[in-house]
Amino acid sequence: MSKTFLLNLLLLLPAPPLRAGTALLWIPREHAAVDDVLSRLEAGKDLKLTAAVGEIPAAAAERMKALAAEGRLELAARPAGDPPMPLFYSAGEETVRWQGKLSSSAFTNDPFFLSLRMSDARDAYTKNFRHPPDGFVSSPGGIAAGCVPLAKAFGFKWLAAGPLVSTTPFNFIDAEGIxxxxxxxxxxxxxxxxxxxxxxxxxxxxxxxxALLDFLSSNAHFPYLTVSEALKTAVSTTLPAAQAARSLAPWSGDYSLWASGRIQTGALTALARTRTDLMSYLNAAQGDYKAAKPAFAGYFSVESGPGLLRLSDPETETAKETEMEMQNVLADVYRLMDKAPPAWLFSPLADLKEKTEDADKVTVAKSSSGFILNNSGRPPIPPAAAPADPNIAWKLARVELSWNDSEVSFSFTPLSALETPDEGISPNARFDLYIDVNNRPRAGAARLLEGRGGRIFPDNAWEYALEVSAAASTIYTFTTRGPQKAGNFQTVLKHGSFTARIPRTLLRGNPGLWSYTALMLYTRNGAAFTTTDFLAEDFSNGYYYSVRPGGK
Known part of the structure; x- marks a missing residue:
């Protein structure tokens, strides 16, 4: 009899009741008074529960600590703002569902932000109670597979989830020790x-x-336990993290409460775009999270589950006020990144469209002498001191390559050259192109040229890098000692495009088989550079993934 058959048979059996009683978890609203529940616990010496209270009210802190010392109140960590974390950071998973979701492949996951939320919750708890928490609670109890290794890394012992999707002969799941x-x-x-x-x-x-106070007054499911106490005697089964995530659902059923409305969908799109831009900003800061933290903190202040719920009815004044607040806060986040707030941020959130599967992708047009890489429609991140239409001036529209036996020609065209060619381009603009010639992992450099933030994914490590400005074009080669300048060449400016022609003696091989990552940059002094746009297959978790035209 196969293991799969046995597991499926077990999933049809009902879960047994706890041997000792019922474990209660209480999640009060943020900043709400908690005195009535604490008074009920203090009056009933046989009452117990687990609470995820987030920020601890000063007046209640000592009472909570006293109840915890008696073993009748267990406190668990909880992320500020109550974000439904799988919805924000794991929407690309099939297990994250809501009414109107088109396709999981249209969404990306953000494990870096997930890790920040979990670590921040742990640190806030430890600061309040001088010891690390055992449990982590994120309403409405959704679990993504990526939560499990992070929970283990941060020292959590249990995660609150929603109910099992089918009846089982066990009470909880042991997923890789969590x-x-x-x-x-x-x-x-x-x-x-x-x-x-x-x-x-x-x-x-x-x-x-x-309902909680009534339940505590009833003996129907007595005795009551804390979660950690109940886990000592509850029946468990062991499953891999991915299978465990498929076996559980949020206690709301799915994420429709937060994601099915038009304004909610637009808000999720705005938040996702801002997260992408925050990662670019962090890269520009050479990964220095302390320096970037004010912008991240501003972002987290508006990434809220209750805030999304307030957007569910677009006709209410509450929804309109919440939408305006979100736009204002996100605009401030961009200013903290020293960026002009993007134009899309000031459009009604309901007009923002979530990505489709083919959105934000580079397309390749082949020609007799090479190819054109047409960039996605993703908005740029213009500098704060931008011209009148920064979304045109600082958008890299395409990169064109052609070659013959004597040279390789590289042309960079900003969107302004296509739409307003007579206005010219800022003298502060620069272009970089990173070239992976062998497609071998780590056989080259992942770091960008001096003064740039960010990294190329190690599988796309570069052997050649091209730096282009109006004044000159410079080709660099990778060495173990760092980038070495191989030559300077004239830049040809024509109809708003920047063209560099590099001799084949410096670029050996077949350009049609190479991989490419292009950046458009802003600089004040020629030493420090800010990325305003990029052309790549993807940007995820702080890495640029190169486009390989020959593989398209």
């Missing part, structure tokens, strides 16, 4: 092993706080 605890929002007929009261997802007219 306990994934499936909570229900209503007690089952036979008694729910783990029960959650989540005030952050209350629909109009619902009152999870009142």
């Amino acid at each position: 306990s994934l605890v499936p909570f229900s929002t209503t007690p089952a007929a036979g008694g729910s092993a783990f029960l959650v009261f989540d005030e952050t997802t209350d629909a109009p007219g619902a009152d999870s706080r009142a």
Whole structure:
């Protein structure tokens, strides 16, 4: 009998009740008073629960610590703002669903932001209670496979999840040493092993706080336990992280509450674009998160689950105020990055379209002597001191390559050359092209030229780099001692395009088989450069992935 058959058979069996009682998890609204629940716990000496309170009210801190010392209140870490983390950072997973989602392949994942959220929650808890937390709670309990290794790295022992998608003979899942605890929002007929009261997802007219207080006054599912206490006697099964994620759903069912409305979809698109630009900014700061932290903190202040819920009804004043607040905060985030806020940010959020599977992709047009790389329609990140239409002036529209037996020609064309050719281009503009000639991992440089932030993905490490300005074009070769200048050449300016012609004696091989990453840059002094746009297959997790025209 196969292991798969046995597992499927087990999934059809009902979960047993906890041997000792019911474990309760309480998630109050952020900044809400908690005195009524604390008073109820203090009055009932046999009552216990786990709470994810986030920021601890000063007046309640000592009372919580006293209850925790008695073993009757367990406190768990919780991310500020209650972001539904899989929706924000793992939307590319098939397990992250909502009404109207077109295709998981249209979305990318952001594990760096996921790790920041989990580490920030751990650090905030440790600062309050002088010891690290055991549990991590993110409403509405969605689990993505990427959460598990991060939880392990940050020292968490359990993660709050939604209910199992089918009846099982076990109470929780052990995924690579992390306990994934499936909570229900209503007690089952036979008694729910783990029960959650989540005030952050209350629909109009619902009152999870009142329901919790009533439940604590009832003996129907007595005795009550903390989560960590219940896990000591609960029945578990061991599954890989990816399979465990497929076995669990958020306790809201899916993410439609936060993502199905037009304004909500636009807000998610705006947040995703800002995350991409924040990663570019972090790269420009050479990965110095401390220097970039004010911009990230501003972003996190508006990345909120309750904020998305307030956008669900576009006709309400609350939705309009929330939309305006989000736009203003994100505009400030761009200013903290020393960037002009992008034009799309001031359009109604409902007009922003989520990506389709083929959106934001470079296209290749072949010619008899080479090819043209047409850039995606992704908006640029213009410098703060930008001209009247920065989204045209600082957008790299295309890169054209052609070659013969004597030279290779590289032409860089900003969007302004196509739409407003008579206006010229800023003297502060520069172009870089990074060329991987052998497509061998780590056989070249991943770091960019001096003064640039960011890295090329190691599989696309470059052997040649071309720097182009109106004054001159310079070709560099990779050496173990760093980039070495191989020659300077004249730049030809024509109809707003910048063209460099490099002798084949310096560029041996077949350019049609090479991989390319192009950057458009802004510089004030020729020493420090800011990337305004890029042409690459992808930019993800801080790396540029090169385009390989011969592979398209």
